[in-house]
Each structure stands twice: as structure tokens, then as C-alpha cells.
């Protein structure tokens with residue numbers, strides 16, 4: 001699967017842009033603030049229905065305008081697929097696939113699998129567990145439509161349960177029928193969500209070790225572990241809610257459940273979060289995201305698009321070379337790589353086997369060069 005044609009209108013710092021891409025590797029260079037990340041985000045938006053950076057749509061509109069449009073023609077299984085995303089200020093977003101409005105985003109996501117790696121992913125290691133759950137969820141939702149639906153339902157119930165805990169705390173202080181209903185429903189959904197997360201992390205952890213090994217030339221012993229907050233069947237999840245009820249009422253929120261799950265990355269048995277150097281943290285992110293890629297590839301039977309933003313920063317020459325060796329193999333499909341430093345990337349290019357094309361980005365304009 002690959003993106004053949006991209007059109008941006010009033011999207012971020014792009015007034016108007018039309019550009020053709022091909023299979024293989026695309027190198028996009030340009031100075032800071034010229035639109036490299038924005039271009040990758042536009043591609044991500046077409047695949048995932050929203051920006052990678054969780055911006056609200058209005059922030060994606062070119063300053064001073066009232067709409068944006070991002071349109072892409074993808075080739076999947078030798079067939080074109082046109083995705084057209086439009087957003088008008090104070091209006092609604094329209095997301096159209098081959099002239100048909102996509103009504104349920106959950107069932108579209110995964111049609112065009114994508115993996116993005118950006119400097120902002122440092123949050124995956126350094127921030128709280130929410131970022132790591134987002135990583136789990138963004139991976140699984142591309143493969144299982146029902147996962148997204150279950151997760152949305154769970155999150156809605158969680159908000160309602162928390163609000164009801166406040167009411168109980170101010171009134172009876174005791175469990176009532178409504179709370180019983182929330183516990184039943186949430187326990188049922190928890191088991192399904194837990195199962196999907198376990199399946200994903202089991203598949204991923206082997207790949208993670210292997211990829212980190214290649215990146216670091218086997219210099220470091222690493223592992224990745226899923227840390228569910230609670231495991232069990234529906235009955236056990238219900239018991240867990242009951243067990244924590246007094247604490248929940250006191251704190252007016254649901255203190256335990258799958259919304260507290262986490263992943264831990266280790267290096268020599270110590271959490272990367274605590275002991276990792278900048279390069280090791282970056283390697284951790286690459287290994288995790290590239291194993292996400294392998295997982296998506298396996299379960300969507302499609303080669304996902306790989307978006308690599310500013311990847312060379314903080315990696316030493318060996319790791320850069322190892323990384324390029326990994327992505328230069330046929331295991332990967334279409335790839336977009338951005339860098340601020342044209343010479344750096346040019347010096348590495350002759351080592352690539354795959355075909356590649358170079359572009360420069362300047363003030364929201366893009367030029368191809370040989």
C-alpha cells in the first residue's frame with residue numbers, strides 16, 4: 001500500500017500543495033519550522049482520521065482561514081483509494097473514502113495502516129502511563145474495530161461512574177443499582193480490552209527484543225512488559241470494583257481498572273524511564289514502534305506507511321546505520337523520512353538498496369531534486 005498523490009489546501013503552513021509520491025523511501029529535508037512534520041501529520045490524518053498530535057481540527061487550519069482540506073490517493077492491492085478530509089471552522093469534519101462519507105471512523109481505521117515516529121514520542125517513556133496506553137490503543141484499534149468500540153464504551157462508562165461516585169459520596173455513601181450496572185458493564189468490557197492488549201504485547205515483546213538488539217548491535221539486554229492494573233475474568237473484575245469501592249467513593253473516582261494499565265521497558269533489568277540515556281530512550285521508541293509496524297503488517301496483511309520524523313537526532317552513527325539497514329529491507333513498504341540536515345542524510349543514502357527520492361521543504365512548498 002502506498003500514497004501516490006497528496007493535496008493540501010490551507011492545512012497548517014501549507015496554503016496549497018500538490019505532490020506525487022511513489023513506492024520506496026522519500027527523504028524530506030528542510031530547516032526548522034518549514035513544514036516537514038506538518039506534511040507527515042497530513043498523511044497520518046488521512047490514515048487515522050485525525051492528527052497525530054491530538055490537535056483539535058481548528059488548529060490544523062492555516063492561520064486566518066476558515067477551512068482546510070487534505071486529499072490523498074492511495075494504491076492498495078493495485079486499486080486506487082481516494083481519501084478526502086475537509087474541515088470548516090464551526091462546522092463539522094467530513095471524511096470521505098471514494099466519494100462515500102465515512103460514518104464510523106472505528107471501522108475505517110486500519111484500512112490504511114500507518115506508524116509514525118516523532119521526537120514527541122519521548123513522552124512514551126518519560127510521561128505517565130496514559131501515553132503508553134495510547135500507544136497500545138493506537139496499535140490495536142488499527143486491527144480490531146471492536147476494540148475501539150469497546151474502549152470508547154468503557155471510557156464513557158468510566159466518566160459516568162466517576163460522576164456517580166461523586167453523587168454517592170455526597171448522599172448515601174453506599175453502592176446502588178446504577179453503580180452495580182456500571183460495574184457489570186465495565187467488567188465485561190475490561191475482559192475484552194485486557195485480552196486484546198495481552199495479545200498485542202505478547203506478539204510485540206519478542207519483536208521488540210529482536211529489533212532493539214539489531215539497533216544496538218546486541219550491546220544491551222532489554223525487555224518490554226505489559227503491566228495490567230488488574231487481570232481476571234468478568235467476576236474478578238467485578239470483585240475488584242467492589243473491593244475498591246470505599247476508596248473510590250472517598251476519592252470520587254475509579255481508582256483501579258484497565259484505565260490504569262501500563263507498559264514497562266527495561267534495559268539490563270532497570271526501567272529505561274529511570275536509567276536510559278537519550279540514545280537508549282530513542283532506541284527504545286524505535287524498537288517499540290517498529291514492532292508495532294510488524295504487528296500491524298501481520299494483522300492487516302498490508303505494508304503500513306512508515307513516517308519517520310527527525311529520526312537521526314540523538315542516535316550515534318552505528319545506530320543510524322543499523323536503523324537504516326532495518327528499514328531498507330523489503331519488510332517495509334513506503335517510508336517518509338524527514339531531517340533538517342541535508343548533508344547528513346545524503347551521506348547515508350548511498351548505503352540504501354531501496355529506491356529513494358529526495359525533496360526539500362521550504363515555507364510550505366516542496367521541491368523534488370535528484
Ligand SMILES: Nc1ncnc2c1ncn2[C@@H]1O[C@H](COP(=O)(O)OP(=O)(O)OP(=O)(O)O)[C@@H](O)[C@H]1O
Nearest residue numbers: 012013031032033034035036037038059061062063
Ligand atoms: N495552523 C497553522 N497555520 C499556519 N502555520 C502553522 C499552523 N500551525 C503551525 N504552523 C507553522 O508551521 C511551522 C511548523 O511546521 P513543522 O512543525 O512542520 O516544521 P518542521 O519543518 O517539522 O520543523 P522542525 O525541523 O523544527 O521540526 C511553524 O512555522 C508554525 O508556525
Ligand SMILES: [Mg+2]
Nearest residue numbers: 036037309310
Ligand atoms: Mg518537525
